[in-house]
Amino acid sequence: MGARVLRLRRIGHRDELRVSHAADVLRSAAEQLAHMETIRRARLRVAERITDLIGDTPVVRLRAFDKDTPGVEIWAKCEFLNPGGSVKDRAGYQMIRDAIRGKQLQPGQEIIDSTSGNTGVAYSLVGGALGYPVTLVMPGNVSWARRKISEAFGTKLIFSDPMEGSDGAIVLCRKIVAEHPGRYFYPDQYSNPSNPLAHYNGTGREIWEQTEGRVTHFVTGIGTTGTVMGTGRRLKEYRQDIEVYAVEPDDALHGLEGLKYMDSSIVPTIYHPEELDGVIAMPTDEAWDVSDRLAKEEGLLVGHSSGASLAGALRIARRLTKDGRAGVVVTLFPDRADRYFEAPVTTQTPAPKS
Ligand code: PMP
Numbered sequence: 001m002g003a004r005v006l007r008l009r010r011i012g013h014r015d016e017l018r019v020s021h022a023a024d025v026l027r028s029a030a031e032q033l034a035h036m037e038t039i040r041r042a043r044l045r046v047a048e049r050i051t052d053l054i055g056d057t058p059v060v061r062l063r064a065f066d067k068d069t070p071g072v073e074i075w076a077k078c079e080f081l082n083p084g085g086s087v088k089d090r091a092g093y094q095m096i097r098d099a100i101r102g103k104q105l106q107p108g109q110e111i112i113d114s115t116s117g118n119t120g121v122a123y124s125l126v127g128g129a130l131g132y133p134v135t136l137v138m139p140g141n142v143s144w145a146r147r148k149i150s151e152a153f154g155t156k157l158i159f160s161d162p163m164e165g166s167d168g169a170i171v172l173c174r175k176i177v178a179e180h181p182g183r184y185f186y187p188d189q190y191s192n193p194s195n196p197l198a199h200y201n202g203t204g205r206e207i208w209e210q211t212e213g214r215v216t217h218f219v220t221g222i223g224t225t226g227t228v229m230g231t232g233r234r235l236k237e238y239r240q241d242i243e244v245y246a247v248e249p250d251d252a253l254h255g256l257e258g259l260k261y262m263d264s265s266i267v268p269t270i271y272h273p274e275e276l277d278g279v280i281a282m283p284t285d286e287a288w289d290v291s292d293r294l295a296k297e298e299g300l301l302v303g304h305s306s307g308a309s310l311a312g313a314l315r316i317a318r319r320l321t322k323d324g325r326a327g328v329v330v331t332l333f334p335d336r337a338d339r340y341f342e343a344p345v346t347t348q349t350p351a352p353k354s
Contacts, residue, residue: 049129050083050125051083051125051130054082054083054084054090054093055082055202055206056206057079058078059075059077059207059211060076060078060300061074061075062075062076063298064298065293065298066317068318069314069317069318069321071321071325072325072326072329073327073328074310074314074329074331075210075211075329075331076306076309076331077203077207077333079203079332079334079335080302080303080306080333080336084121084122085336086122086335087118087203087332087335088115088118088122088334089122089125090122090198091119091189091194091195091198091224091226091227092123092189093126094194094197095194095195096130096132096187098194098197099185104185109184109185110135110184111123111134111135111184111185112134112135112137112185112186113137113186113187114138114160114169115137117142117143117150117339118339119189119224120136120138120146120150121150123136124150124153127155133155134154134155135155135156136156136157136158137159137173137176138157138158139160139162139165139169140160141162142257143257143340143342145339145340146339158172160172166265173186174186189226190270191270195224195270196226196227196270197230199226199230199231199234200231200233201234203227203230203231204231204232208234208235215330216242216327216328216329217242217245217316217329217330218232218235218242218243218245218329218331219247219280219313219316219329219331220246220247220309220332221248221256221258221259221306221308221312221332221334222246222260222262222271222279223258224270225246225268225270225271227332231332232275236275243278244277245276245312246273246276246278247279247280247282247309247311247312248260248262248279248282249282249284250281250282250283250284254284256304257305258303258334258335259305280312282311282312287308288307290310291304291306294307294310300333301336301337302333302335302337303337305335306333306334310331310333312331316329317329
């Protein structure tokens with residue numbers, strides 16, 4: 001080491017410059033190597049924590065459907081491939097992360113929210129990964145599979161009146177929070193700006209990159225509306241003429257779990273329909289038929305809200321073809337169909353008579 005310092009002292013000014021240039025080159029090579037390593041780990045999906053695997057979902061072309069709409073491509077963002085199995089991992093993680101950063105969620109506090117299922121699974125996953133207990137308030141009629149999944153994470157479940165739907169769960173959740181000051185952190189996904197922000201930072205940017213800026217339309221179902229608002233906002237920032245459509249059930253009594261009929265619901269404060277190009281009213285039958293076709297013709301076993309989103313996208317695609325216009329229509333599949341399978345036959349089922 002000493003000999004090296006002496007030698008360096010002896011070298012002239014030009015050599016010093018050369019040494020400093022060489023150091024710069026080495027530093028930038030090291031940075032490049034580190035960057036390449038980050039990219040390699042991302043490609044191989046090597047993560048420090050399960051939450052690092054939320055987002056960056058693939059898009060898939062739906063050729064069985066877009067063969068009927070010449071000139072228009074239809075793509076789906078596979079949100080069911082998130083680690084918790086749904087699009088809600090994004091919002092759940094963003095809301096909890098932002099609350100920890102903003103100190104609204106402190107060590108020792110519990111997370112509570114009203115959810116019809118998928119956000120509950122997301123909170124359970126994130127709570128488990130980050131060390132916060134979770135309580136969920138849900139309508140008593142949510143699917144057996146989704147109850148079981150949340151419970152398996154160690155989450156506590158409280159049931160509201162099934163006749164009052166997701167609004168009944170919201171009201172009961174607010175009551176519980178008010179009765180126990182300081183005990184809970186209540187993200188309130190219907191009015192939390194971190195919900196659409198997750199899609200502004202993630203979903204919208206990813207769709208733009210994955211379609212290499214070719215996306216012309218984005219169509220998706222609405223529950224809290226976080227997905228459509230955040231994704232739409234980001235896409236319109238890239239190109240103002242990208243059209244964004246929400247799909248909502250056409251009736252208060254519908255069979256599209258996860259979606260909300262706004263006319264008779266508590267309207268989420270994050271919902272700003274004036275930013276959208278339109279809202280498509282979707283009959284349950286049309287959405288269910290498309291879900292069935294997706295499984296049989298594309299090998300995609302997704303939930304009924306995915307069928308609703310694609311049914312909406314198909315209406316847009318058909319209109320484009322009819323008008324002789326080209327397009328790249330992107331829709332989004334929030335979760336998989338197995339989340340809605342019924343409870344298995346139990347030992348209480350009478351044995352067949354011999
Ligand atoms: N589909 C399903 C199955 C859902 O669980 C949800 C969330 N309620 C949505 C669609 C709608 O997503 P968002 O809340 O972002 O509007």
